[in-house]
Amino acid sequence: MPSEVLEPLRLRRSAGERLTREVYRPDFRRRMEALRDSGFWKLERRQHFEEIGSASRDALRRGDWAAALRLFDERRPQLAQEKQKDAQRGLVKYRVRIVRQPLSPYxxxxxHSLRQQAEYGTRVRVVRTEQLGGLEAAGPLPELVSLGGQVLYEVCYTRDGVPDGAIRFTAPDTVRRAEELIKGLYRIGEDIAPYFAREVAPLPPPPAA
Structure with missing residues (x-):
């Protein structure tokens, strides 16, 4: 159970603007690039996604685990470059990953990806589903991204986990409450390094998924 009481988040989707995937991606990119001396907060709850445009994800889909991990290693120069750019902009990235045991292949x-990103400055913590308490009394937590306390996206997916745009919220109180929830979950989470060493590193390769 959480060591602190976190308030459930009730988003009124009608108060936001529904963006198609084609609109969401450039909108997010533009706002992300404009951030200075601020924080990026992301909450991931779903246990399966169908990533689009990821060669490593494609390798997992066809069951080639060795290739999936090799492709992660090949992106290290890109991550190092992103870390340098983030430092120049005063941007700190925080991610909270909700996990359910046993881990899904995805x-x-x-x-593995998040552990590597943490090596390059992203602050990642893991929260187990049993720590959520009453936060999911009304259903699973949404997938959320908050940019500098200025804009909130509830990222949308199809039933199969395919990206399907987002709902954008800009009302300050809505953005603040969502970011407070992500920060609260981050506080009760475990740093990814010890979690990974204990729960992930010993696992055999997952099945194709």
Whole structure:
């Protein structure tokens, strides 16, 4: 159970603006690039996604675990470059990953990615589903991204986990409450390094997924 009481988040989707995937991606990119001396907060709850445009994710899908991990290693120069740019902009990235045991193939794969991103400055913590308490009394937590306390996206997916745009919220109180929830979950989470060493590193390769 959480060591602190976190308030459930009730988003009124009608108060936001529904963006298609084609609109969401450039909108997010533009706002992200404009951030200075601020924080990026992301909450991931779903246990399966169908990433689009990821060669490593494609390798997992066809069951080639060695290739999936090799492709992660090949992106290290890109991550180092992003870290330098973030430092120049005063941007700090925080991510909270909700996990359910046993790990799904997707989450096992993603935790390898997140562990690597943490090596390059992203602050990642893991929260187990049993820590959520009453936060999910009304259903699973949404997928959220908050940019500098200025804008909030509830990222949308199809039933199969395919990206499907987002709902954009800009009302200050809505953005603040969502960011407070992500920060609260981050506080009760475990740093990805010890979690990965204990729960992920010993696992055999996952099945194709």
């Amino acid at each position: 989450v096992q794969w993603e935790l």
